[in-house]
Amino acid sequence: MKSITERHRYILEKINAVGFVNVPDLSSEMKVSQVTIRKDLQLLEDKKLLFRTHGGGSKINPYISEKPVSEKEQLHSDEKQLIAKSAAAMIGQNDAIIIASGTTMLALARAIRPEHHLTVITSALNVAIELSDRPNVDVLQLGGQLRPSSSSVMGPYAEQILKDVSCSMLFLGVDGIDLEMGLTTTSLMEARLNQHMINAAQITVVLTDSSKIGRRGLGKICGLDQIQHIITDNGIAPSTIKQLEDRGITVTVVKNS
Numbered sequence: 098m099k100s101i102t103e104r105h106r107y108i109l110e111k112i113n114a115v116g117f118v119n120v121p122d123l124s125s126e127m128k129v130s131q132v133t134i135r136k137d138l139q140l141l142e143d144k145k146l147l148f149r150t151h152g153g154g155s156k157i158n159p160y161i162s163e164k165p166v167s168e169k170e171q172l173h174s175d176e177k178q179l180i181a182k183s184a185a186a187m188i189g190q191n192d193a194i195i196i197a198s199g200t201t202m203l204a205l206a207r208a209i210r211p212e213h214h215l216t217v218i219t220s221a222l223n224v225a226i227e228l229s230d231r232p233n234v235d236v237l238q239l240g241g242q243l244r245p246s247s248s249s250v251m252g253p254y255a256e257q258i259l260k261d262v263s264c265s266m267l268f269l270g271v272d273g274i275d276l277e278m279g280l281t282t283t284s285l286m287e288a289r290l291n292q293h294m295i296n297a298a299q300i301t302v303v304l305t306d307s308s309k310i311g312r313r314g315l316g317k318i319c320g321l322d323q324i325q326h327i328i329t330d331n332g333i334a335p336s337t338i339k340q341l342e343d344r345g346i347t348v349t350v351v352k353n354s
Contacts (some may be wrong), residue, residue: 104129104133105137107123109141111123116156118136127281131204142154143252175334175353176330177201177204178328179336180204180305181201184208184268188209190211190212191214192265193216193264195246195264197291198248200341201246202219202224202268206221207236208236209231210231213233215234216236219237219238220241220251222248222249225234237258241254241290242288244286246283248283248309255293256289259294262297263298267300269295269324272314273312273313273314275312276340278313278317279318279320279323280324281313281316281318282316283315300325302326305327307332307333309335321344325345328349330351330352
């Protein structure tokens with residue numbers, strides 16, 4: 098078994114050579130447990146020598162760059178639809194909710210078919226358009242600077258409107274959920290807007306496929322203590338579910354057969 102210094106040198110040499118490492122390969126190559134490798138990656142990230150990712154580590158921050166909405170919509174699409182269906186079932190009669198931006202939020206908008214009146218406040222243009230001709234739904238579109246990568250707006254105009262409203266529930270998408278750092282996204286401005294959304298809602302429900310769990314984005318939205326519910330797919334590890342539930346967060350897992 099290699100010493101901790103030897104392991105760290107091996108990891109850094111490999112990541113400098115190929116740009117990325119994953120936990121199972123490192124565990125096999127160095128004949129140590131995956132738990133040990135994850136601890137090594139955490140220590141190296143704390144020293145700002147790499148970025149942890151879902152299942153491994155990267156030489157550069159993989160969460161700063163943005164994919165187009167059309168490309169992101171194709172990723173984990175089945176899981177997003179199941180998550181959206183579960184979230185839509187939480188919406189009450191004559192409710193007022195906030196829907197943030199992201200492709201899972203668009204899937205949620207497509208799943209909403211209320212029998213009674215519903216008010217939706219959203220920063221996402223595609224969500225507003227999806228709901229614009231839906232019977233029983235009133236849409237309040239926030240204004241501000243357009244962010245093309247998420248088809249949404251952000252900035253002080255949107256933040257000011259949110260200071261004057263109170264809603265029962267916020268449905269929030271993220272680029273990363275980390276047990277230590279909390280919720281993150283790739284945009285500092287969008288992270289700030291999301292914070293205002295959280296303040297305007299009684300309950301925050303995070304909708305995310307399991308690939309985002311264990312990841313970190315550039316901008317911190319909030320700590321885990323500010324959210325009440327996470328809906329995700331069955332790719333989440335049981336140990337992670339327990340850690341989240343131990344913090345008082347309800348975790349709903351949808352099953353993709």
